[in-house]
Amino acid sequence: MNPNPAAVNAASQKGSPMSQMQNVERQLREMILGLEVGPGEKLTERWIEGRFGASRTPVRAALLRLETEGLVGRDGRGWTVAPINLAELEQIAVYREAVEVAAVRITCSCADASAIDVIEAMLDSCDENTPREEWHRVGMDFHIELAHLSGNEFLFRAVRDAMTRLSRARWLEVRDEAALGRAWAEHRAILAAIRLGDADDAARRLSAHIVGSRDRLVTSLANDRRGLRARGFAVVAA
Amino acid sequence: MNPNPAAVNAASQKGSPMSQMQNVERQLREMILGLEVGPGEKLTERWIEGRFGASRTPVRAALLRLETEGLVGRDGRGWTVAPINLAELEQIAVYREAVEVAAVRITCSCADASAIDVIEAMLDSCDENTPREEWHRVGMDFHIELAHLSGNEFLFRAVRDAMTRLSRARWLEVRDEAALGRAWAEHRAILAAIRLGDADDAARRLSAHIVGSRDRLVTSLANDRRGLRARGFAVVAA
DNA sequence: TATACCATTTTGGGATACCAAGCCGGTATC
DNA sequence: GATACCGGCTTGGTATCCCAAAATGGTATA
CATH class of the missing domain: 1.20.120.530 (GntR ligand-binding domain-like)
Structure with a gap:
């Protein structure tokens, strides 16, 4: 079920085992900080899921943590990359x-x-x-x-x-x-x-x-x- | 499936609809701050699930948020109420x-x-x-x-x-x-x-x-x- | 043409099934 | 009696399914 082998490679290439949640969180944070996803852009849990080859549970956990870091925010019911304010x-x-x-x-x-x-x-x-x-x-x-x-x-x-x-x-x-x-x-x-x-x-x-x-x-x-x-x-x- | 009717009552008595996650988070925070669960005590997701009549999805979300507030922490693989330090x-x-x-x-x-x-x-x-x-x-x-x-x-x-x-x-x-x-x-x-x-x-x-x-x-x-x-x-x- | 309305799709929230790792208790062996 | 081993049970991590609400887009009507 993994459309993006790079995701699991990134996880396994490290000596220590890294949970999917930590993996998604780290990679998504890097994408946001590296401006690979633009400030203000909409994010859907399903897109992230497919992008990193993880299921929604770790994706949601990652989003919750990134929210407290101020990197993503809620837009009504959905998620958006925090705009530059x-x-x-x-x-x-x-x-x-x-x-x-x-x-x-x-x-x-x-x-x-x-x-x-x-x-x-x-x-x-x-x-x-x-x-x-x-x-x-x-x-x-x-x-x-x-x-x-x-x-x-x-x-x-x-x-x-x-x-x-x-x-x-x-x-x-x-x-x-x-x-x-x-x-x-x-x-x-x-x-x-x-x-x-x-x-x-x-x-x-x-x-x-x-x-x-x-x-x-x-x-x-x-x-x-x-x-x-x-x-x-x-x-x-x- | 709800063994604790009080939980849902607390949710519905407010005029505005409150998600299960917010509900669990708020109630668990109150329990911790009110010392109804002692500092250092172990928490299991299943216990919280049963205590508040929610499934593990909102329970996990609540724990993740409370973790960033410093009220709960990880103890190896599990969760504990943050000790007084x-x-x-x-x-x-x-x-x-x-x-x-x-x-x-x-x-x-x-x-x-x-x-x-x-x-x-x-x-x-x-x-x-x-x-x-x-x-x-x-x-x-x-x-x-x-x-x-x-x-x-x-x-x-x-x-x-x-x-x-x-x-x-x-x-x-x-x-x-x-x-x-x-x-x-x-x-x-x-x-x-x-x-x-x-x-x-x-x-x-x-x-x-x-x-x-x-x-x-x-x-x-x-x-x-x-x-x-x-x-x-x-x-x-x- | 503009708008109101309805069907469809999308999407987040929640529930549940499954798994692997760790914990615990019992048992057998020394 | 102490210890090493083993098997079941607990528990967090993950995947997946269902649902309701919201967005979407197309259509009919004014």
Whole structure:
């Protein structure tokens, strides 16, 4: 009954056994985050079922979980890929500023130099030969791992979830080399402040970094709205 | 096939039609939050199925959603009611301090006097004749509604979810009249600061209120740990 | 031509059958 | 008596079937 052998291959190629539900959830999440299905697009349980070669039970479980991540939503009785919502993006920026700053303040008071080195190494791993995709991923992981250092599971999850919600929009954000370089410099400055244990400085820099990122994102999206709609993406105005 | 008519009655007595899934989810959540099922207790899908007169499909959906709320968790292959975890409670306090303070700062800059009056009225609705249960509920709603005033959906949800996770422990917290009176005074002082638009003062008072609340809760639970275990509640040490 | 109405199809919600893995109790062997 | 083994029972995971409601599309009528 499996029309898509790739689905089961993806499941079995991993050493650990992976349930259909985890499989569907992971693959569908990747499709959504990778914009293989456009924001605002309708989803039917039966289509997903056929697409991944799983029955409706794991499909429904995956949809329920992705709903809590904000990646899919209900449209009346049915499901839709969450549209890109400018107002929501701005609210998420405020939210992540609150939790990231709280996390970094905690980290400053119990900084572990070697852990910070690991994060700095992540930044170093990107150079001019690194694909744009990788820069995005590392830029997100920087914030996630930084929050992880706080040791607070809730701050960590909050940052991770916020970055997930932002990631589709970041993907579309136009970032030239100069902007990326500036962002990386800010990242390094934040790490330096943490190393010194200067919580106020780290918080101020992180806050400014997030606000700047938000402003660039919103401007960029507002300008590109027409192009996005042309690609079939639902973009909700702020 | 319905061994428990009460379940369907609860569904039909509401004017709006409620799906089985919502029904199971709501009732199971109430059972967990009301400590009708003890923290750490094992749950089987079949038991829930029989208890609420629903089939496994809505039961599984409800469990998946409650899992994201942190009220149930996986124990290997099965399900358990989330234990009360002291370390987690402390982390939640840090988390909610970050988001509540952020929310109240926003509210200060766009305070709506009438909305604040509504919240103050909530506080006023409690007097010496009000049952303890109601004081708890209003105390939680105070923080939730305050966050709601910020207009930021993510800060609001964060506070609401945090309060949900804390509520089982708050239920056990020993609060004498004097402690409740002090908490209410702090609530009013926070509202007063917001009315004046004094963000720093409001933030300071709110922060102190949350930290105090956390300290009382942790102490109280640590002292009561033996009693809790005697009641069959799993309590994970900090 | 526009619209109201009806038949058909689609779709999510729910129920149930089946399966494999794990748990538990009993038994036989040392 | 202790332990290793085995068989049944429980339980979550999955597939599939049924149903009601909603969407769809075509047709007849004003």
